[in-house]
């Protein structure tokens with residue numbers, strides 16, 4: 001019961017006009033002024049949630065309890081990689097501060113003896129920083145690492161778990177914006193949007209659209225590899241384009257879920273590759289999915305097909321992709337992820353004209369950054385309070401690795 005109430009905190013609730021909460025601080029003024037976009041209600045977790053239900057917009061929400069803790073009593077969170085010059089990231093720190101005593105890496109290194117005892121959690125923003133054995137050895141009270149983002153391939157889960165530390169991620173916050181980027185890449189590649197922009201601003205005004213024709217997404221076949229919450233959101237969007245939707249996944253979705261988006265299951269990935277006009281990769285990076293798409297798989301795709309990757313770069317064998325694009329084995333590729341990130345400026349992928357590359361921006365939205373932080377905070381506090389992680393263990397589970 002508590003679990004479902006706590007999870008309801010994660011669902012979008014329309015922001016009321018005049019509502020003063022943290023969610024509001026995180027919205028770009030241009031969006032906030034319209035007052036119609038959906039955001040989750042921000043809750044002060046210093047007020048422990050022994051909850052009573054109330055209703056907002058037909059949904060049950062949990063009202064926080066009253067006790068507010070002093071800063072010194074708050075659990076310490078070490079923050080990694082909150083850099084940048086944007087107000088959004090400062091707001092992120094402000095959001096964490098409402099629930100934790102914030103300790104920056106600089107502060108920790110300056111006063112290791114005192115700080116190391118206070119740190120009970122680590123907040124990881126962006127997937128770049130690594131957490132090594134040495135850091136873990138110096139934090140005797142560490143209980144949880146809250147990863148802000150769904151992919152945790154940058155963390156050594158086995159090593160972290162051996163310290164009795166849990167790792168949580170944020171699949172709910174990332175699903176919609178990442179699915180949006182998948183659709184954006186598919187449409188941009190199909191209609192050669194980037195080339196179009198370049199031509200429109202080039203000094204040569206005599207151009208003919210017939211020289212760079214695109215292909216249509218509407219009624220084409222989309223093959224989704226990886227039908228987790230992001231893949232499913234892609235299918236929901238693709239349905240609006242009357243696309244024929246195929247999917248391949250370790251586990252087949254329930255019949256009602258397939259029917260709701262009109263998706264057909266391909267037990268064999270090969271069948272999906274052979275039939276699809278657009279193949280979208282939405283899997284987690286694991287040893288099983290490392291270089292899942294190589295020369296053989298690219299060879300199975302139609303010469304008119306486009307490969308889109310919104311998961312992790314290493315899911316594709318990039319050398320094989322370069323060769324396939326150079327030899328027109330497939331029509332085009334559109335990647336939000338590569339390895340490494342960014343690619344070296346002389347990388348052969350950057351020299352091709354049948355590719356679009358974006359710099360890993362699947363969750364780079366004002367809303368997603370805030371929602372990821374809130375989801376991570378909810379997870380970290382659940383672990384620290386000895387409570388179940390909201391929605392953990394369901395199909396679209398928040399991961400919680402470790403003992």
Ligand SMILES: O=CC(=O)O
Nearest residue numbers: 149150151174363
């Ligand atoms: O790449 C983004 C994420 O892992 O959420």
